[in-house]
Amino acid sequence: SDELGAASVVVTHQPSTIQRCADRIILLFDQKIQWHGTVDAFYSTDNPFAHQFASASLDGPMTIAD
Structure with a gap:
């Protein structure tokens, strides 16, 4: 957070998270x-990777790997 001068890394496959x-x-x-x-930019980009993830397509x- 900006107040603490700290950062976190979160790994997720959940758009709600x-x-x-x-x-x-x-x-x-x-x-x-x-x-x-x-x-905000993630949900409005035309990047095909971001679009696929955001739409869960x-x-x-x-x-998917074999």
Whole structure:
């Protein structure tokens, strides 16, 4: 928090947790940062990785590993 001069890292797959806990997001996939920015920007970006995650879709650049 800004008051304490501290930061936390939260790993989640839950959009509700992101909205409740985060100021900024880093979206990782395939060992790479695919998107980073603010929570508000995350839900309005045209980035296909962010869009797939935010919409909880199986269709998009992120695929399920065998």
